[in-house]
Amino acid sequence: MRIAHISDLHLCAKHKRDNIAKIKKLIQHALDNGAQHFVITGDIADNGEEKDFILFREILKKFDLLRSDKTTIVIGNHDIFGGAQSAHDVVNFPSKCLSVNYHEKVSAFVVHFKELFENVIRPHKESFFPFAKEFKDVLLVGLNSIDQYSRFKNPFASNGHVAKTQRKLIESLLITPKFKYKVKVVLIHHHFYPKNIASQSSESALWNKIENFTMKLRGKKKLLKLFVNNNVKLVLHGHSHEMKEYFREGIRFINAGASVDNNSKDEASLFLIDAFPFDIGTALSSLQQKPILSYHPPKLIASLAS
Numbered sequence: 001m002r003i004a005h006i007s008d009l010h011l012c013a014k015h016k017r018d019n020i021a022k023i024k025k026l027i028q029h030a031l032d033n034g035a036q037h038f039v040i041t042g043d044i045a046d047n048g049e050e051k052d053f054i055l056f057r058e059i060l061k062k063f064d065l066l067r068s069d070k071t072t073i074v075i076g077n078h079d080i081f082g083g084a085q086s087a088h089d090v091v092n093f094p095s096k097c098l099s100v101n102y103h104e105k106v107s108a109f110v111v112h113f114k115e116l117f118e119n120v121i122r123p124h125k126e127s128f129f130p131f132a133k134e135f136k137d138v139l140l141v142g143l144n145s146i147d148q149y150s151r152f153k154n155p156f157a158s159n160g161h162v163a164k165t166q167r168k169l170i171e172s173l174l175i176t177p178k179f180k181y182k183v184k185v186v187l188i189h190h191h192f193y194p195k196n197i198a199s200q201s202s203e204s205a206l207w208n209k210i211e212n213f214t215m216k217l218r219g220k221k222k223l224l225k226l227f228v229n230n231n232v233k234l235v236l237h238g239h240s241h242e243m244k245e246y247f248r249e250g251i252r253f254i255n256a257g258a259s260v261d262n263n264s265k266d267e268a269s270l271f272l273i274d275a276f277p278f279d280i281g282t283a284l285s286s287l288q289q290k291p292i293l294s295y296h297p298p299k300l301i302a303s304l305a306s
């Protein structure tokens with residue numbers, strides 16, 4: 001299955017019109033290059049506003065992608081808490097976050113894209129996340145990594161948390177016997193950077209400290225262990241706005257966070273991923289660049305990680 005991985009669209013009809021034009025071009029680019037399924041790992045709407053969710057629904061519909069078998073999404077922090085566009089917004093952000101009903105926003109997100117959640121497998125009938133979608137060779141497992149707002153522990157509403165309750169449900173999906181031979185792919189908003197990767201990509205130690213305080217994923221180590229123990233091959237995420245592929249504990253991680261919300265008016269890029277039971281191929285592809293997928297069978301993936 002050829003997957004197109006896009007993330008962090010930050011669509012906003014009022015402030016970020018370039019992103020709307022770019023996502024349309026990027027979807028067409030992916031289709032022209034054989035994409036069979038689209039994965040979008042959160043922050044679809046910059047301010048979690050209904051009108052921007054509706055806008056994206058219309059875009060998906062236009063490309064005949066508003067279907068569960070064609071597109072899978074998970075939620076990002078901006079889809080719940082939004083962000084700040086002006087100095088006024090920055091000042092008012094804490095009180096805005098305190099007024100957000102977290103569970104209502106998660107529910108609204110799923111309802112806005114209800115077609116994309118048709119026929120998903122839910123281990124807990126009352127919880128929208130985690131969920132799984134089964135394809136011929138691939139199992140997609142979608143998580144909610146967005147932490148609740150806290151003035152002290154999560155002051156920018158950008159940190160993540162996957163608690164024990166969700167981890168138990170994820171495990172119940174991953175150990176299901178009928179999924180044993182599927183390529184297990186996890187979809188999550190937050191990143192899994194080890195400290196040394198974060199420092200390579202950031203401009204200063206101070207920025208690393210700020211990033212660690214504002215973008216961390218609580219429960220990351222336990223989650224990583226769960227993935228290793230249950231043969232997860234690939235984790236797709238966004239949140240940090242850069243296009244990056246890296247390995248942890250033999251698992252391949254792909255960050256498509258800068259797909260369209262980048263500093264360029266025209267530039268847009270995505271990852272194309274071929275997922276087969278004994279092989280995974282990936283390519284970073286931009287609008288101007290034809291993708292060339294490189295393949296790394298499992299043994300090579302393990303050696304790259306060590």
Ligand SMILES: [Fe+2]
Pocket residue numbers: 043076077078189238239240
């Ligand atoms: Fe985010």
